[in-house]
Amino acid sequence: MQRPTDYRVIPELPASVYVAPLKRPTGVGEDWLESAQRRYSAEEHRVWDDLYERQMKLMPRRACKEFMFGLDRLNLHRGGIPDFEEISEELRGLTGWSVVPVPMLIPDHVFYYHLANRRFPAGNFIRSREQFDYIQEPDVFHDVFGHVPLLTDPVFASYMEAYGRAGWKALKYNRLKALSALYWYTVEFGLILEEGELRIYGAGILSGPTETVFSLESRAPHRIHLNVDRVMRTDYTISDLQASYFVIESFRELFHMTEQRGFEPIYESLVPGFQYAKTAALDTDHIYHRGTQEYELRGGRGSGASPNC
Numbered sequence: 001m002q003r004p005t006d007y008r009v010i011p012e013l014p015a016s017v018y019v020a021p022l023k024r025p026t027g028v029g030e031d032w033l034e035s036a037q038r039r040y041s042a043e044e045h046r047v048w049d050d051l052y053e054r055q056m057k058l059m060p061r062r063a064c065k066e067f068m069f070g071l072d073r074l075n076l077h078r079g080g081i082p083d084f085e086e087i088s089e090e091l092r093g094l095t096g097w098s099v100v101p102v103p104m105l106i107p108d109h110v111f112y113y114h115l116a117n118r119r120f121p122a123g124n125f126i127r128s129r130e131q132f133d134y135i136q137e138p139d140v141f142h143d144v145f146g147h148v149p150l151l152t153d154p155v156f157a158s159y160m161e162a163y164g165r166a167g168w169k170a171l172k173y174n175r176l177k178a179l180s181a182l183y184w185y186t187v188e189f190g191l192i193l194e195e196g197e198l199r200i201y202g203a204g205i206l207s208g209p210t211e212t213v214f215s216l217e218s219r220a221p222h223r224i225h226l227n228v229d230r231v232m233r234t235d236y237t238i239s240d241l242q243a244s245y246f247v248i249e250s251f252r253e254l255f256h257m258t259e260q261r262g263f264e265p266i267y268e269s270l271v272p273g274f275q276y277a278k279t280a281a282l283d284t285d286h287i288y289h290r291g292t293q294e295y296e297l298r299g300g301r302g303s304g305a306s307p308n309c
């Protein structure tokens, strides 16, 4: 008989699974956690405040209501980079989650381990003024402003834990790319219907002004109802605006389509790699908006293409 998975220990990487070789900094253990949150300079706190103010101008009627509730509930308006311990205390009482500091992007299997234990690893650093508009590595603003407010929602909080647990089986079936695509099109770049209107819940969108507007208002990208089997087969863009966004009706629907259905049958049906291009619109898709793909086809960032198309 198979032993039940112990989610309290870091999963082993099977030899068949290849993960990007990240160099673990000295001073952090196997769990990649730093012993404490950094002490930030006054300028670093000001960078947070300026990023916060810029995003908050765009949040009303664009961010979903659960996100706005989470911002209030965690008192993220208080000014300065939030104290992880303070927000964790509040979160623990609400959904059992906590926020823990990591020095940089961490390996997938360690990330799964923390999520499965309701710990959200947050970058322990903030971008500089020079990187104010764009940073590829997730910093404390992306992680705490973008991700943490939704951890106050009980259903979304359960989805995140379930996602972490799903990592163990993704390792077993060697389907990490597929599981990453799911994270990308939900947790990072997801849209949700709210009283018939599209709203944003993805942290990758909510932590930057250009995509906050582009994802909802541009004619360029597709907006398609989320089908888990479909998105886990779909390629995605890492360092530019997305060509397609996927829409859910509710977090309950998202939880139902993944954890309640079970990840195993999904992994079993997947082939390695992606089958669909990020610009694809399939006959089987329920499409809310068929995009022109103008931004993508013109070459995206660096090509001079305008995100306002």
Ligand SMILES: [Fe+2]
Residues within 6 Å of the ligand: 138, 142, 143, 147, 188, 203, 204
């Ligand atoms: Fe993120």
